[in-house]
Amino acid sequence: MTVAAGRVSRVTVTPVAFRDPPLLNVVGVHQPYVLRAIVQVHTDEGLVGLGETYADRAHLGRLEAVAAALPGADVFDLNALRRVVVETLGASTGGAGASFGGMLEVSSAVDTVVAPFEVALLDLQGRALGRPVSDLLGGAVRGRVPYSAYLFYKWAGHPGHDDDTWGEGRTPEQMVAQARRMVSEYGFTAIKLKGGVHPPEHEIETVEALAAAFPGHALRLDPNGAWTVETAIGVADRLAGVLEYLEDPTPGIDGMAALSRHTGLPLATNMCVIAFEHLKPAVAADAVQVVLSDHHLWGGLRRSALLGGICETFGLGLSMHSNSHLGVSLAAMTHLAATTPNLTYACDTHYPWKTEEVVKPGVLEFREGGVAVPTGPGLGVELDEDALAALHEQYVRCGQRGREDTAYMRTVVPAFTPNTARW
Numbered sequence: 001m002t003v004a005a006g007r008v009s010r011v012t013v014t015p016v017a018f019r020d021p022p023l024l025n026v027v028g029v030h031q032p033y034v035l036r037a038i039v040q041v042h043t044d045e046g047l048v049g050l051g052e053t054y055a056d057r058a059h060l061g062r063l064e065a066v067a068a069a070l071p072g073a074d075v076f077d078l079n080a081l082r083r084v085v086v087e088t089l090g091a092s093t094g095g096a097g098a099s100f101g102g103m104l105e106v107s108s109a110v111d112t113v114v115a116p117f118e119v120a121l122l123d124l125q126g127r128a129l130g131r132p133v134s135d136l137l138g139g140a141v142r143g144r145v146p147y148s149a150y151l152f153y154k155w156a157g158h159p160g161h162d163d164d165t166w167g168e169g170r171t172p173e174q175m176v177a178q179a180r181r182m183v184s185e186y187g188f189t190a191i192k193l194k195g196g197v198h199p200p201e202h203e204i205e206t207v208e209a210l211a212a213a214f215p216g217h218a219l220r221l222d223p224n225g226a227w228t229v230e231t232a233i234g235v236a237d238r239l240a241g242v243l244e245y246l247e248d249p250t251p252g253i254d255g256m257a258a259l260s261r262h263t264g265l266p267l268a269t270n271m272c273v274i275a276f277e278h279l280k281p282a283v284a285a286d287a288v289q290v291v292l293s294d295h296h297l298w299g300g301l302r303r304s305a306l307l308g309g310i311c312e313t314f315g316l317g318l319s320m321h322s323n324s325h326l327g328v329s330l331a332a333m334t335h336l337a338a339t340t341p342n343l344t345y346a347c348d349t350h351y352p353w354k355t356e357e358v359v360k361p362g363v364l365e366f367r368e369g370g371v372a373v374p375t376g377p378g379l380g381v382e383l384d385e386d387a388l389a390a391l392h393e394q395y396v397r398c399g400q401r402g403r404e405d406t407a408y409m410r411t412v413v414p415a416f417t418p419n420t421a422r423w
């Protein structure tokens with residue numbers, strides 16, 4: 001039986017903090033908590049739709065401004081949602097850009113702000129119609145979405161705390177052990193190593209150790225632009241035939257294009273192509289062969305599907321990026337990936353690194369390296385209100401109000417500067 005969706009009556013944006021291990025990257029190290037915002041859109045018919053996004057202070061302010069402007073909106077009018085966001089941000093921020101984690105910069109905040117509300121409205125539409133979001137996106141072409149094991153070099157524990165259950169990740173042997181745990185617990189058949197932490201030779205040795213330990217697994221290395229073009233050419237020569245793709249070895253479209261002219265190894269990005277305006281110059285320069293989509297950055301699920309179509313048109317491969325996230329985002333990512341025919345690479349997810357959650361258990365389970373597409377109405381996941389309240393309380397107490405990987409690293413290594421194009 002279906003019910004009317006109604007109009008938006010009230011919107012809440014709840015910042016939450018969940019624990020995160022000290023994972024290393026090109027700009028520093030993960031802080032003790034990840035900040036996320038959970039969006040709940042209520043309708044006058046008594047339905048509630050869910051969305052999830054970043055919760056850095058500036059982003060939160062924009063979300064709250066849009067939340068205040070949405071009551072009265074038709075949950076089926078997604079074009080009107082975009083208009084509300086454009087008008088609201090124009091009034092409150094002058095249409096400024098957005099930056100997340102010191103690595104991802106976009107010239108307009110519109111897409112990142114639209115995304116969680118669009119997901120929540122699609123959730124509402126699905127709940128009203130009694131159909132999963134995947135049906136609203138054109139129908140699932142796969143019943144299970146494959147994800148990749150996302151390995152990080154890491155400290156054994158946060159300074160001043162006991163070691164976490166993953167322990168130190170520094171040597172190739174330790175990284176193989178990390179991969180073994182992920183592969184045995186989740187069944188992943190693709191493995192991504194986050195690089196940009198150690199000199200390239202060390203990261204090459206880690207990839208070679210992984211290749212020896214996991215024959216037949218698809219391998220990726222992502223140093224987030226830590227290398228010059230010259231260094232990247234050398235690494236690409238060494239790892240051609242070992243990696244399925246090399247992700248953001250060197251910064252910028254020009255740098256990636258220069259490397260691309262020297263290697264047949266597919267180059268992927270979630271750094272130099274992160275908005276529609278970047279596609280034309282990247283295609284013209286043949287800078288990348290694989291684009292990592294991310295509905296949080298590209299304006300939601302429907303715009304990400306549009307990105308998939310553009311990639312298909314220009315013969316680009318399509319994969320999916322992830323930052324640290326909770327189950328509302330995992331559900332949205334899974335519906336999107338299931339309905340994007342040319343998203344044929346295993347998607348990234350930080351999910352195995354987290355130990356806390358806001359959605360009720362039982363729907364989002366990893367089996368054989370993938371997550372089955374939820375079949376319930378909407379996103380198919382239910383919020384655990386007690387868990388939401390507890391993680392909000394943790395947000396209030398933890399004192400973090402933005403992602404500050406570099407500043408946190410400097411509390412331990414005062415002279416640290418980001419490794420961008422360092423080697």
Ligand SMILES: O=C([O-])[C@@H](O)[C@@H](O)[C@H](O)[C@@H](O)C(=O)[O-]
Nearest residue numbers: 025101222224270321322323
């Ligand atoms: O969480 C991290 O440290 C990652 O490095 C993340 O911030 C990146 O955005 C991302 O996972 C990537 O693929 O570049």
Ligand SMILES: [Mg+2]
Nearest residue numbers: 222247248270
């Ligand atoms: Mg990346």
